[in-house]
Amino acid sequence: MTNSTLRKPISSSSSASNAVQLENVVKSFGTTKALNGLTLTLEKGEIHALLGPNGAGKTTAIAIMTGLRKADLGSVSILGGDPGNNSIRLRIGLTPQESGFPDNLRVSEILRLVRSHFPAPMSNKDLFKRFSLESIYDKQAGSLSGGQQRALAVALSFAGNPDLVFLDEPTTGLDLETRQKIWEAILNYRQSGGTVVLTTHYLEEAEFLATKVAVVHQGKDLINGTLDHIRELIGISRVSFRGNLSESIEGANHVEFKNGRVIIMTYNSDQVVRSLVQRGVSFQGLQIRPANLEEAFIKLIGESDQK
Amino acid sequence: MILLEHFRASLIRLIRTPSYSLVTILVPSAIFVILGVTFIENRQEANFALGSFSVFAILGIAFFQFGVGIAEDRESPWEQYARVLPVPPITRLLTTILASLVFVTVSIGILIVVGILTTDIGMSVASWFRMFLSVIVGTLPLAAMGLTIGYWCTPKGALPTANLLYVILAFLGGIFFQPSLMPDLLNTISLFTPVRHIVNLTQAGILGAPWSIQPFLVLLGYTIVFILLATAGYRRDEGRKYS
Numbered sequence: 001m002t003n004s005t006l007r008k009p010i011s012s013s014s015s016a017s018n019a020v021q022l023e024n025v026v027k028s029f030g031t032t033k034a035l036n037g038l039t040l041t042l043e044k045g046e047i048h049a050l051l052g053p054n055g056a057g058k059t060t061a062i063a064i065m066t067g068l069r070k071a072d073l074g075s076v077s078i079l080g081g082d083p084g085n086n087s088i089r090l091r092i093g094l095t096p097q098e099s100g101f102p103d104n105l106r107v108s109e110i111l112r113l114v115r116s117h118f119p120a121p122m123s124n125k126d127l128f129k130r131f132s133l134e135s136i137y138d139k140q141a142g143s144l145s146g147g148q149q150r151a152l153a154v155a156l157s158f159a160g161n162p163d164l165v166f167l168d169e170p171t172t173g174l175d176l177e178t179r180q181k182i183w184e185a186i187l188n189y190r191q192s193g194g195t196v197v198l199t200t201h202y203l204e205e206a207e208f209l210a211t212k213v214a215v216v217h218q219g220k221d222l223i224n225g226t227l228d229h230i231r232e233l234i235g236i237s238r239v240s241f242r243g244n245l246s247e248s249i250e251g252a253n254h255v256e257f258k259n260g261r262v263i264i265m266t267y268n269s270d271q272v273v274r275s276l277v278q279r280g281v282s283f284q285g286l287q288i289r290p291a292n293l294e295e296a297f298i299k300l301i302g303e304s305d306q307k
Numbered sequence: 308m309i310l311l312e313h314f315r316a317s318l319i320r321l322i323r324t325p326s327y328s329l330v331t332i333l334v335p336s337a338i339f340v341i342l343g344v345t346f347i348e349n350r351q352e353a354n355f356a357l358g359s360f361s362v363f364a365i366l367g368i369a370f371f372q373f374g375v376g377i378a379e380d381r382e383s384p385w386e387q388y389a390r391v392l393p394v395p396p397i398t399r400l401l402t403t404i405l406a407s408l409v410f411v412t413v414s415i416g417i418l419i420v421v422g423i424l425t426t427d428i429g430m431s432v433a434s435w436f437r438m439f440l441s442v443i444v445g446t447l448p449l450a451a452m453g454l455t456i457g458y459w460c461t462p463k464g465a466l467p468t469a470n471l472l473y474v475i476l477a478f479l480g481g482i483f484f485q486p487s488l489m490p491d492l493l494n495t496i497s498l499f500t501p502v503r504h505i506v507n508l509t510q511a512g513i514l515g516a517p518w519s520i521q522p523f524l525v526l527l528g529y530t531i532v533f534i535l536l537a538t539a540g541y542r543r544d545e546g547r548k549y550s
Contacts, residue, residue, distance in 0.1 A: 066391045067390075067391065067545065068387060068390055068391060068545060069545055070545050084545065086393045086394075086395060087393075089391060089392065089393035090393040092391070093391075094387075094388060094391045095388075096384050096387045096388055097384075098384040099384055100383055100384035100385050101385050102316070102320050102385060104319070104320055104323035104324060105316060105319060105320060109316060109319060110316075112312065113312050113313065113315075113316045114392065116308075116309055116312040117309055117392045117393050117394055118393070140323075153384075153388070156388065160393075
């Protein structure tokens with residue numbers, strides 16, 4: 001059965017109204033606190049982007065949510081249950097941050113092994129079509145390119161026809177064509193009732209896919225909002241120039257000095273430039289570009305730290 | 308069936324890595340030729356040596372092929388993925404034990420051929436049968452020990468640990484010399500190792516002496532204890548133990 005449209009209704013326990021419910025989750029590795037009281041509620045039927053700077057605890061959060069690691073403290077509920085239980089594992093899929101397979105197994109053999117775990121797995125035909133695997137079906141995993149491995153890793157998370165899929169940086173290192181193919185598959189999956197939790201460093205990816213966004217920093221949830229939130233964040237521009245700045249500039253949200261350059265984060269770059277000129281600030285090598293995700297986070301984290 | 312699919316996949320993996328598997332499989336035959344041809348003087352010694360080296364073969368495969376292999380794979384991305392699949396740890400452990408049995412069979416098959424070619428091995432059909440049965444029974448506790456090494460040792464710590472236990476157990480278990488020649492103290496210690504009981508089973512089988520139930524119970528006990536330990540090690544990686 002190719003049940004892309006005929007998915008079984010999200011069933012069982014009635015308390016499972018959310019896909020993910022984390023409360024005050026703490027996880028340490030040695031002396032490092034990877035998660036420091038993370039509370040997160042992720043609804044069903046959405047594509048959740050988990051964003052944050054490197055080392056923010058996103059991957060640890062995914063490890064906890066998939067039952068790979070157990071939280072030291074706090075409560076974890078995935079589809080209303082413990083992700084360590086087989087009954088929950090039957091309903092989730094995972095693409096780990098790194099892809100890797102037994103080098104000497106063929107793609108067909110890996111698919112066969114994975115599909116055997118699920119009562120109603122996605123058909124091979126369906127998987128091939130969605131993730132462009134036809135050309136690599138008979139290849140041994142060790143001979144796949146990085147991009148092909150990644151496509152396979154993403155495909156495997158959907159192989160069991162799960163209700164909830166975790167994708168840790170799904171399209172890192174992929175060419176544009178494969179990336180778009182995977183995006184399309186993710187969107188289709190959501191349309192048929194699936195829930196996705198993904199992490200990404202690509203602004204376009206979050207923008208294109210995410211219906212909900214949560215930003216994690218130092219193992220805590222900063223904002224948990226909608227796409228509009230992130231659109232607003234993305235609206236930040238970065239104005240920089242060589243020179244000095246002692247005056248206050250209208251429209252500047254955040255000012256810093258780095259390597260002899262003044263860097264201004266702003267929602268209104270036009271206003272900032274006008275103000276610079278009006279105040280007779282001498283500047284050289286003026287650059288204006290949209291802030292990237294990391295810079296938007298720094299700005300955001302700055303705001304939350306001041307609170 | 309999930310267990311058979313895992314079994315199938317792990318066999319394919321091992322068969323397609325011949326260089327790695329072959330060394331472990333051939334070591335007992337190689338040592339048998341070197342030691343055996345030098346020291347074996349009659350048929351009974353040859354038969355005993357065949358039994359002992361069969362146990363040696365199990366030990367090597369359980370500890371190196373599987374124990375060390377598992378420890379090295381444990382943090383790999385594939386293993387991370389496999390752990391999220393809906394399969395209970397015990398199924399994966401049993402798969403490994405099954406795969407060990409296949410490798411043990413191949414290794415001992417070669418050993419028998421080499422033994423027959425180089426020494427005066429020969430025994431009754433009943434003795435052959437009882438030796439094979441001893442080997443199958445013996446694979447269970449030793450494979451479970453290998454799993455315990457695999458799930459408790461760090462990837463770097465597994466090889467030295469396996470090496471150390473391999474040598475100690477082979478020595479204490481009476482693989483390289485007749486257990487009956489052991490001094491009392493050593494003999495007492497020896498009887499605490501599973502290896503010694505497997506060696507005893509093979510020798511009783513070769514001699515046509517009756518088996519008592521005791522060694523079987525001891526080996527069953529070791530199997531259960533090490534499967535439980537290995538499962539705990541598997542869970543420990545999830546940090547579940549501390550929940």
